[in-house]
Amino acid sequence: MSTSKKKAFRIEPFKHKVEIDPKYAERTWKVLDEAICEIYNHNASGLSFEELYRNAYNMVLHKYGDKLYMGLVDTLSRHLKNMASTIEAAQGGLFLEELNRNWLEHNKALQMIRDILMYMDRTYVPNYNKTPVHELGLNLWRDYVVRYPKIKARLLDTLLDLVYRERSGEVINRGLMRNITKMLMDLGIDVYQEDFEKPFLEAASGFYKLESQEFIECCDCGDYLKKAERRLNEEIERVSHYLDPKSETKITAVVEREMIASHMNRLVEMENSGLVHMLIDDRYEDLGRMYSLFKRVSGGLGLVRDVMTSHLRETGRQLVTDPEKLKDPVEFVQRLLDEKDKYDKIITTAFINDKTFQNALNSSFEYFINLNPRSPEFISLFVDDKLRKGLKGVSEEDVETVLDKVMMLFRYLQEKDVFEKYYKQHLAKRLLSSKSVSDDAERSLIVKLKTECGYQFTSKLEGMFTDMKTSKDTMQGFNAVVSNADSSESPTLSVQVLTTGYWPTQSGAVCNLPAEILAVCEKFKTYYLSTHTGRRLTWQTNMGTADLKATFGKGQKHELNVSTYNMCILMFFNNVNSMTYKEIEQATEIPALDLKRSLQSLACVKGKNVLRKEPMSKDISEDDVFVFNDKFTSKFYKVKIGTVAAQKETEPEKQETRQKVEEDRKPQIEAAIVRIMKSRRVLDHNNIVSEVTKQLQSRFLPNPAVIKKRIESLIEREFLERDKNDRKVYRYLA
């Protein structure tokens, strides 16, 4: 009796049993019909399942299946028509409840009918391609009740009205609502969609079109977004409470379209509350809301990003070009960093770290930082300031964060070589005057630059550090020798031996040193050359400092910390009381510009005027006479008389640096061209330009015209030649 056996056999009724009572079928059906009535009337208890099942079984077995099935359709239809009229008769609010009650009853009855007619479902229905009993019951319910014209319209109206009332803030019977929509879904997803979902979506569309119009007229952007978000969440919640989960995307699409997509531009550009306003005011919450809502509609984020980018570029451009703000480089860079921090925070908190927004931010910064050609200089000055004093007493991690931020700005620079140039100058000054706060911080930044731009970029900078270290060792050796040889009252000398090439080249103007100093210098020179043969030492008098002990009129003693130039000048006043400008210039041979600056710092700065000038004035002129200031007083024992320190470059200096940079670029461009041509052998002009640009990008952005000039120069020197047929193509020679 296993399944396979059962399939092999086909159970047929006995032939001789067929001739039974012709009234048999009528009689049997009558029993079943009455039972179905009883079931609908909740009177099933007392009925025998076996008897009913057996009757149905026998009818099917005796080929009365057709009669049974048709009878069932008739009976069900009759009952459903009755139900429809009671439902229709229900008053107002009771309508849905009546419908629901009847539906539950019908369902229950249908279940029982299906059970007793199981044999028919099993044999007759598949053999004659009929609809199974349960489905038949649902279909009949659909046709006689749900789609009964008077009910259909009323049902839809009632449902939509309930939803409308809920949207307006009323509390509705969600349980009932769920039962009804569940019924529609049970009748088939197409019934749900046709009879309810479609009109529901249309109604929602109309509702939100009106509402959004109203909101946008009277709300600011933030409030509007809040309302839109609330509506969206309400609809999602509504779906989860009593609609088909599949409706969620459809209804949210409606809300998105009506409330966001159709007002997108207006929202973003809203005066005093739109996107720009939010950005300026750091309205993280509103921005986050805007992000998540606009993300839902196509083109939404693009719009937000574009507006943000153009705003950022505009404010950035103002920031870097406003001459008022360019006065203080440190503040200028600090402002850039603040701006960057501000937008970083916005992107992380409100835009959930969206990569595309980060890219937009980066490209904007790159755009406007490079609008100002002095950005590299200013960034280096900022570092200089930080490393000189700004980072004093700051924890190591904080130093790292500041340096990392600086590196981030550095990354945006197109002219990295200009930065290098300035950085070298500033670093040299820091090292030589031992002004750097922390050696670790200096080295850490070098390492960062190295990882960013490669060994080549920092090798010279590192060389400077090495020089400083070897100088220290050399001085120790020298001091040992000097103190052994004689202990006379000669000045102490401290020398830093700098490798030419590593350090920024300075005009090697040599001044005449006082005899005392000259003697020690000579001693050192002899000492140094005795250990390092074949080297040449030149004195960079413009970079040194000196400590002088001076006694003034009333016998007060001070230690003066001055530059080498100042020292040279002051030494004269050991012997004479007054000197003219001309005399000083002749005696020292200090370049005029530096001399004026030195004299200014000695004679014109209040509280530090160890010299007096006749006549008294702010500026130095060539006929001035200088007198030793006997009456000099100071609260401090040590007095530091600084010449004007590393500041923003003056216009001619700037030009000079720029020219130097341009000069330095030439060999780099040539090297790049040769490298490229060596591997490619033949290449046309445009490709060379683009390849060179690509290769040098990490250092600077070469000008195509300059590249062209370099190519011409290389052709002249027979590294390359033009192709004979095509003048635009070059060949590599050698």
Next chain:
Amino acid sequence: MRKEDTVKLISAEGFEFVIDRSAALVSNTLKNMLTSSGGFTEREFGEVRFPEISTRILEKVCQYFYWSLQYSSGKEVDFPIEPEITLELMMAANYLHT
């Protein structure tokens, strides 16, 4: 054994077979009868009357229920059927949807 766990099957001749409910559920028809909602008498009293099934056949059917419970999953053990009752047994099986 509790009464709820057993089912009484009554043959045409009035013989009563009391079997485990789980055995009776082997038949889909019985399963329906014993679980259908709506208060049919079978479910209420836990007994089913078969006016068209003889004692002999019903006995065999009950035996089959137990056999099926024990061996239906895999193990090949023959269920002996005497040739003379084969047809009637088949009819009963069809009726009971077993």
